[in-house]
Amino acid sequence: MIFRDRFRLLRLLPASHAAVLGTISLCLAVLPTFLALVSGRLVAEMAAGQAGAALGMLAGLLVLEGIVVAAMEAYRQVVVARVDGAIRRRLRAMAAAPRGIAHLEDPAYADDLSRASNLGGWQNLSAGAAAVAQVVLMSRMLGAFLAAAVVALHSPVTAAVLLAAALTIRSIVRRQALRLHAVVYIQARPWRQTDYWSEVSAGGQAGKEIRVFGLAGWAVGRRTAQARELAAAIWRTRRDILIHQRIAILLSFGAVLLASVMLGLAAQRGDLVTCLVATFALLGITTIGMEEYEVETGLGAVRALASLADRTPPQPVPPQVGPGARFENVSFAYPNTGSVLDGLDLRIEPGEVLAIVGDNGAGKTTMIKLMAGLYEPGEGRVVCDPGRMAVMFQDFNRYPLTVADNVAMGAPDHRDDREGIERALRRAGWDAERLPYETVVSRELHDGVDLSGGQWQRLALARVFFAAGHGRDLIVLDEPTAHLDVRAEADFNRDVVSGVEGATIVLISHRLSTVRHADRIVVMRGGAILEDGDHNALMALGGHYARMFELQASRFVESG
Ligand SMILES: Nc1ncnc2c1ncn2[C@@H]1O[C@H](COP(=O)(O)OP(=O)(O)OP(=O)(O)O)[C@@H](O)[C@H]1O
Structure with a gap:
């Protein structure tokens, strides 16, 4: 199920975009390991009084990293807009295709339509952002494994412990993202009602009656109260998640402690490369949460899209009958x-x-x-x-x-x-x-x-x-x-x-x-x-x- 959903996400990306995105994010994922290796070499060269090649390589890698980070940010936006735009077009075509209108009056259909089309809106259910995040996530996992492999050359046990900590933290973060997303997902209908009151209080369509009957204050108040109630459910979940961060914090703390001990040992052995790599690997895993959340929330839009496609009624062939x-x-x-x-x-x-x-x-x-x-x-x-x-x-x-x-x-x-x-x-x-x-x-x-x-x-x-x-x-x-x-x-x-x-x-x-x-x-x-x-x-x-x-x-x- 998880793999099928995630594969669905990847399939949203046009092949050429997926290739470029994969290359950029792979560079981003493996650069820390190379930086660590080169830094280690630089220290070794300095200790031997012959710093030269490593310094040049380090400078080159740092410049490259700057370029890749900027490219990723710009390219990411292009891909997200492209994927979300394609989904919107598909949704419009899907909603308009049937000859009948019964599906448009079905509240469950309207819920899924707003889930799938509210791309990057208040719910942040952006399938494009999720697809990009999935590529980044995969690259980062690959980067983490690469870093762990380098660590393993020096200390397999440390590598195994760090990797285990990384995967556990990832799974905790994912579960938290899922919980938060579940709260947001069921709010599609009430948010539509809230949007209605926004339109009534500020839009031109209902303006005449709102003024004649003096309803402006009431409509604004109703919208605010509803929006607060919905947001409160999200904040309650966020607070709950924050309170239950204990295990993730303990694990991160343990991993950092382990890296520090290694740092000490490595410094004693003059083996700084190992500890630098370990540190970079750790840095890689601690920031994995954002992508997980984007993937889970964006999957909501993708699932809604799939459910709409399943429910699109078959097209009866229009009858060719005579007049009358x-x-x-x-x-x-x-x-x-x-x-x-x-x-x-x-x-x-x-x-x-x-x-x-x-x-x-x-x-x-x-x-x-x-x-x-x-x-x-x-x-x-x-x-x-x-x-x-x-x-x-x-x-x-x-x-x-x-x-x-x-x-x-x-x-x-x-x-x-x-x-x-x-x-x-x-x-x-x-x-x-x-x-x-x-x-x-x-x-x-x-x-x-x-x-x-x-x-x-x-x-x-x-x-x-x-x-x-x-x-x-x-x-x-x-x-x-x-x-x-x-x-x-x-x-x-x-x-x-x-x-x-x-x-x-x-x-x-x-x-x-x-x-x-x-x-x-x-x-x-x-x-x-x-x-x-x-x-x-x-x-x-x-x-x-x-x-x-x-x-x-x-x-x-x-x-x-
Ligand atoms: N989209 C809809 N969904 C649910 N019920 C509907 C819908 N459209 C009409 N109805 C219901 O169907 C019934 C018949 O409505 P219809 O619009 O066909 O009546 P009508 O004879 O054209 O009335 P009028 O003279 O007021 O225009 C009404 O009771 C109405 O509540």
């Missing part, structure tokens, strides 16, 4: 909800304008998500080709780009089709005089402007029209007129509902004036279809739709 769509006895529930759709049967005929209405939470948006393949049904079958769909969700995306680029997102391969973009915008009723097509729509970006709710909605509609212009013939609009004024809603009914030829249109709306001209209206309740027919038929039926329509109409009569 079908729900065949479909039942569906989200992980923590009861049944949302219950044995739903619905046929959406090619070329028809179908409206779906129903109370809040009736399952209308869920139907769209199933059609788009964002979730798989629990039972039954949804026959629909997501590749033919152009969807405007209620919470459509607001890209911090220009007006034209926002539209182009509907068919990114055709972003050069300026004419098509402008046509789509005109059809969505865009006021190009007030907001030219090159206006950047983002309040965060320099020179950007924010849009009103209705303007954003027109932009999202234009995106769908642009997609439809490039071959998407199943248009789905979830609450397309929610933010539009009355005149714009009337234009919408004229231009969209009756103006699109050949395409199938699915409209979801609580505004019954938006859907009354649809070819067919289905009324959803409790995850199943309650009523089905056109406006006149449903009015004649005098059921749920008729009551909702009369209620909305009477409100206009009263206020008019």
Whole structure:
């Protein structure tokens, strides 16, 4: 297990980087031994009154050591950034690959995602740093063995004792690193919550409500309290580890004592080389803790990455079905909800304008998500080709780009089709005089402007029209007129509902004036279809739709 994990770490390093890194860290690991040998020789030469070659070699080695240390520091940063960058790219690709989004809403998946992507952040779970540390660690172990071998030439017993002390200290340090890491690792979820409160208290998104309700102090306080609690667990473990350093300290002390005794004996025998080598070997082992900690913490990111890769759902082949769509006895529930759709049967005929209405939470948006393949049904079958769909969700995306680029997102391969973009915008009723097509729509970006709710909605509609212009013939609009004024809603009914030829249109709306001209209206309740027919038929039926329509109409009569 340990070896497999560590091997995994090494495999993160591109071969060329691993070779250079291995060479540099090997130099760093063996240089102390050579320095010791040359120093010993220098002393011997000085004693014989003929210092010369050794002095030059020592100076050369010291310069070399300086260069290698500086090279290691610079190169280390390059490799860490490269490995962590590659992992981030892999994570993004892995998270974006599945057609569905169920995995993104799974808290355990989100935990691993933040463990694997919080590279070098507060948790210091940097896989790159761990991979580098693993190479350094191996080189240092090799260096320690080399030093011990030189010591063994003079005193095998001393070499064995020093080596045993080194390995024991290493194993103690490793266990301590593991303990500390375990505390950090389980904190992925609470730290995500803490990040949320940071964003709420200081970010722009929630700023309006935070000010209106005077929540700033409360949000900052909540973030601080949570962060303190999490940090306290780490500090408790650190303190505990510090208190339990006895054995490591005793061992180090014993090893130093042994080296000192050797120093005395060696000095008496004039055998200074041995004691110098022993001292350097000791110095090598006492600083092994940092790498151990980096390896253990970085392994957390690597394990999370492996677990994400294992859980990435297999990719179903997108169905190549004709226009329209079908729900065949479909039942569906989200992980923590009861049944949302219950044995739903619905046929959406090619070329028809179908409206779906129903109370809040009736399952209308869920139907769209199933059609788009964002979730798989629990039972039954949804026959629909997501590749033919152009969807405007209620919470459509607001890209911090220009007006034209926002539209182009509907068919990114055709972003050069300026004419098509402008046509789509005109059809969505865009006021190009007030907001030219090159206006950047983002309040965060320099020179950007924010849009009103209705303007954003027109932009999202234009995106769908642009997609439809490039071959998407199943248009789905979830609450397309929610933010539009009355005149714009009337234009919408004229231009969209009756103006699109050949395409199938699915409209979801609580505004019954938006859907009354649809070819067919289905009324959803409790995850199943309650009523089905056109406006006149449903009015004649005098059921749920008729009551909702009369209620909305009477409100206009009263206020008019
Ligand atoms: N991602 C989700 N995870 C868990 N439950 C969800 C999720 N999305 C929706 N639900 C639940 O599924 C039910 C149906 O939601 P859905 O959005 O489909 O309703 P809707 O008919 O579109 O409602 P509305 O008219 O309010 O937009 C709701 O009870 C909601 O709580």
